[in-house]
Every structure is written in C-alpha cells, then in structure tokens.
Amino acid sequence: AQSVTQPDIHITVSEGASLELRCNYSYGATPYLFWYVQSPGQGLQLLLKYFSGDTLVQGIKGFEAEFKRSQSSFNLRKPSVHWSDAAEYFCAVANQAGTALIFGKGTTLSVSS
Amino acid sequence: GAVVSQHPSRVICKSGTSVKIECRSLDFQATTMFWYRQFPKQSLMLMATSNEGSKATYEQGVEKDKFLINHASLTLSTLTVTSAHPEDSSFYICSARDDRFNYGYTFGSGTRLTVV
Numbered sequence: 001a002q003s004v005t006q007p008d009i010h011i012t013v014s015e016g017a018s019l020e021l022r023c024n025y026s027y028g029a030t031p032y033l034f035w036y037v038q039s040p041g042q043g044l045q046l047l048l049k050y051f052s053g054d055t056l057v058q059g060i061k062g063f064e065a066e067f068k069r070s071q072s073s074f075n076l077r078k079p080s081v082h083w084s085d086a087a088e089y090f091c092a093v094a095n096q097a098g099t100a101l102i103f104g105k106g107t108t109l110s111v112s113s
Numbered sequence: 114g115a116v117v118s119q120h121p122s123r124v125i126c127k128s129g130t131s132v133k134i135e136c137r138s139l140d141f142q143a144t145t146m147f148w149y150r151q152f153p154k155q156s157l158m159l160m161a162t163s164n165e166g167s168k169a170t171y172e173q174g175v176e177k178d179k180f181l182i183n184h185a186s187l188t189l190s191t192l193t194v195t196s197a198h199p200e201d202s203s204f205y206i207c208s209a210r211d212d213r214f215n216y217g218y219t220f221g222s223g224t225r226l227t228v229v
Contacts, residue, residue, distance in 0.1 A: 032216050043119070043206055043222035044157075051216060090156065098210055100147045101218060105156045 002027040002095045006104035013081050014112050021076040021107050023065075023091030033074040034092040034101060035065055044090065050074060061085070086111045115141050117209045119221025126197055126228055134192045134224045136207030141219075143209035146190040148182060151204040151223075163190045187212075197228040 003026045013019050025031050032051050036044040048059025055067040065076045074091060088108050092101040116139040126132050136146055144165045149157040161171045161182050169182035179201075181193040190209075194201055205224045211217035 034216075034218075036220075041204075041223070041225065043117075044208075044220040046218070049216065094216060098145060098216075100159050100162055101208070102159065103149075103157045108154075 002031065002093050002102055004091050004093050004102055004104035006089075006091055006107050008107045009105070010108045010110065012110040012112055015083050016080050019076075019078045019081045019085070019109070021089050021091075021109070023074045023076065023104060024072050025074065025091075025093050026072065027093060027095055029095070030069075032094040033065075033067060034094075035059065035063070035074075035076045036090045036092060036103075037061075038088045038090065038106075040088075047076070047089075081109075081111055083111045083113065085109060115209075115211050115217065115219040117207065117219045117221040119207050119224055121224060122222060123225045124227070126226070128198055128228055129196055131193055131195045132197055132226060134194075134205055134207075134226075136190045136192070136209065136221050138188045138209040138211075138219070141209075141211045141213060142187040143190075144187060144212050145210045146184060147208040147210070147218075148180075148190075148192050149206045149208065151206060153204075157206060160192075165190075194226065197226070199228045202226055202228045 005024045034049045035047040047063045090106045091104040118137045120135045146163040148160045161169045163169045163184040165184045171177045184190040207221045
C-alpha cells in the first residue's frame, strides 16, 4: 500500500528565511502528489499538486515543490517565509484517479520574528 | 472555484445520542466523497469512501454501524455518529471529488465533535 512520510514533525523558520518541508512517498508507479496547508481548527487548502510533466510545480502563496522519482520525494519549498505561513502542512498521495488521498503525519511550521 | 460546505462546524452532544454531519458540494457534482477523522496534532485518517447511490466503503477498523454514511445525491453526503461516546470526540473532515476533473479534491472546513 502507498504511504507518505513527513520526517519533520516541527520546524521553526525565521521570517524572511527560506523553507523546505520534506515528503517521501512509497509507491511503485507514478504517484499523484499533493501539498495541503491547514490552519488551526480549519479545513485543508490545496497548495499544489503533481500528476505528470514538469517535475517542478508552482503553487499558491509562493510555494513550489519538486518531484524527484529517484529519491521518492516531493519536497515543498518557499524562498521567503511570512509569519502568516505558520500552520500545519500535509503531504498526500493518491495512487489512482479518484481514489482517496493518503496523508502524511504533517509538519508544524512556526515562524519566528 | 469548487466549494464544499460542511455543517455544523462545531457540535457538542451528550453521550449516547447521535449526531449528523453534512458535507455538501456547492457548485459541482461529486459522485465520490471521503470522510476523514483527525485527532489533535495528528494526521487525517481516512474513515470511508462514499459513493452516490451505493453503500460506503469503510476502512479497516472503522465501525460501519457506528459511523453511518449516506450519499443520497450528487451533492450531499452525511456522516451520522450513532450512540456517541467521549472517545468519538474528534475533528471530522469531508472531501468531495469533483467529477469534472481528475484529482480535483476539495475539503470541507471540518466539524469539531465533542461528546460529553
């Protein structure tokens, strides 16, 4: 079965610094990969997704992610973090069209001033 | 864009009672919807996949008689927590798959259930 691993439970970044959140997946074929952000007590907002094509994906709020098949990774990056980016970030995978998303355990991002 | 309305956002109920949570796609049809449960500071765990007009498919370990799912129309799925107990207290989130797009998943804003 496919799975998603987010190795970092909690990350603190200074405002204005760059950010990289790690995500590794386990799946034989090409997975369909997503990054979501969740504010406390809220639902999930899609940041970006990868299905095929260009391995560098641009998302909303200045986020991007790069799919690396050789490393089974789909890391999320942002060049300059804002205090409003503090939230919970989830990486997710789907193995077939329309099937449920399987989520990683999430990474809590704190932003220090 | 696609919007999913989930209601109520918060509910407190007494132990032994039932609670119904609605998940509604507002501007698109969703043959398939998903229900997740999230414990504090933890990830989303898939509970079941709901398909319009058919029985839901439950994940292993999820009690189908406790968590009743009905998907009677292309825009509405409901989750009923029956005979609720304090251990059912959690954050429940639904997701609707937009029939127009592959991998077009939209999430509701969640329901905080507290059983006292």
